[in-house]
Amino acid sequence: MGNILVGQSGGPTAVINASLAGVIHAGFASGRKVYGAVNGVEGILAGNLISLDQFKDHRMLQLLKQTPASYLGSCRKKLPDASEAPQMYETIFSVFQKYDITDFLYIGGNDSMDTVDKLSRFAKETGRKVRIAGVPKTIDNDLAGTDHTPGYGSAAKFVANAVRQISLDARVYDINAVTIVEIMGRNAGWLAGAASLAGVDGIPGADILCLPEKPFSVDWFLKTLEEKNREQKSLVVAISEGIADEKGNYLCEYTAKKSNADDQFAHTMLGGAGQALEHFIKKELGYKTRTVELNTLQRCFAQGASLTDVQEAFQAGVQAVCFLERGESGFMVCFDRKEGEGYEITYTPKPVEKIANLEKKIPASMLSADEKGVTREFIDYALPLIQGEPQLIYENGMVAFCKR
């Protein structure tokens, strides 16, 4: 066996570096050299590889595990087909050869799995002795073939805690008010669905939850809000940024469409779904309304991370190396959840060609038609993923991290 190369791609998560740490840990455990590709495949194409020897130090590896964002840098490059750009593939494999890379691991989401698929097929077709693996990563939890994705649990935990605490904050005054919490996730509502966890055990969380899986009706929404307001003055609404009406028009595009198009400030009106809803609430019901966009903190706030997620992300990296060393290639490490009581998962390599470019949405059985948004099945699915808190190392009162 030659050396290992690992890269990161797509938007970061709170645990994408835990997977990196897992790959490094398993690589060193086999006595192998581990390189990192700076900014994903872009770094490979540019020959920008770095040695990861510094992580032979235990404390450095611990720090890496808790470092937010992608330590190696990222890219959003989707590889063209090998038939369209053979030179690009030759460049990549010549870099592999130069560094004696026999195993390449790519930590990423849908587009990254497409890259894994294309590179492993090219290797097979051209007889190159390089094995290629995908390690899943996305806060969106929308990858097929796996019970859930590393990164989702921490983002879900942040959302659940944020919605609960914003909800407590919103209810301190005895006045009519609406707080809209806007959560990431354009097409799949997994992350926004985590807002439901805030209200588990009868604790007040979000009073209305709107997911992209269900067509959004402004009339239904305002009517429900008005009804809820009769019982409780201050209301909290959790929405996915991707909610859209029956015709598929995104709420976040409502304001732009209905406003004066040549206004020089038109772009500021694009706003989000929350701002659009804010407009309707103020206009039709007159309640004091504000929007809180959870924004990038959802994916990068280490203090909000789930220990379960951190450990699984690390293990996904370790298992990927193990599967490669057994001779597997062209797979993504998938999580299978055991049936029955208690939470337990196993790791399986599944062919990446059956995973790439698919988008997993919330199944109908987890969706509820009312203002709750999700059923108990969703809560039973998501709650185990946000359990536990990592012990973080701090410096100067701030979460310590590794610099590249």
Next chain:
Amino acid sequence: MGNILVGQSGGPTAVINASLAGVIHAGFASGRKVYGAVNGVEGILAGNLISLDQFKDHRMLQLLKQTPASYLGSCRKKLPDASEAPQMYETIFSVFQKYDITDFLYIGGNDSMDTVDKLSRFAKETGRKVRIAGVPKTIDNDLAGTDHTPGYGSAAKFVANAVRQISLDARVYDINAVTIVEIMGRNAGWLAGAASLAGVDGIPGADILCLPEKPFSVDWFLKTLEEKNREQKSLVVAISEGIADEKGNYLCEYTAKKSNADDQFAHTMLGGAGQALEHFIKKELGYKTRTVELNTLQRCFAQGASLTDVQEAFQAGVQAVCFLERGESGFMVCFDRKEGEGYEITYTPKPVEKIANLEKKIPASMLSADEKGVTREFIDYALPLIQGEPQLIYENGMVAFCKR
């Protein structure tokens, strides 16, 4: 001595309930009964007092300490002068008499200290045997007479960690991009200033920091951004929501003023200072830009709290009861910082009449004219306040809290 009454007022902080816990703890320690006023003075006027006996249970008191938002509920009521509304004062003191209240503590910011001042003067002038104390609380850190305010340290810690982590997140791609982080604080830049802590020790934090104490110039800002962009593609800008130009026009009002006033979506354009800046950057420099408003999480996210702040907030409540029991009245508990190496504070009661209705801004010696925004003196001032992390109790993967 009769019974103790405690109330909370104004916007919540992550530690306002730690001060409440301190008051309760000290009250029970003296063998006294402690009541809570629901929704501050509004609750007193309505006779809405509750017993706080449940906090004789140690675990409940621990939970209260970490509960975000105001446990007793809050209000924004500013009392009229006694001469204008004598009946209101009579109502309040009759409620005190009914519950045998001899000591009233009000946890809050500027407006609440005004209430403490008015009630204690009324008590003195009319010979009522009720002592009245203020316990400071505000994330804005803008109260006079005290080195800093409980609530600021935790909010500052959240801001410092958020800016550091958003900054790491923003730099993963190798592209021209600007991330604007908008921080609370309308007139005083204490909280936005905490963004500087993210960059301590030469770690990349915010590349430009703009505070309300310094008149904001769009030209200077764009020029500085362009210069910085030559060294580094992805830039992070931290701004206070209250930045204003030389004429005192708030940036957040720019968009509304310059847009078509009768546009039905005008209100969505109000946006914040960040959205206004976003407009200028996109228009003049064409960089990809996004704004992250830290919003209410700054004041309510328990996982971001500072242990130093939690402990001081608790102690402020304890000390307030002690000072009352020594016969003091009409004071606010103030923090005095010892000169010299190391961080140490002492608690002193200071006349609230000299504190109420003043607003403490960042002194000139802590402000820097360049893009750093603050001097080392500011960092030395703020850094000790964000040290340490409380051990939180979790339930179901979420921060546990007390319900009223």
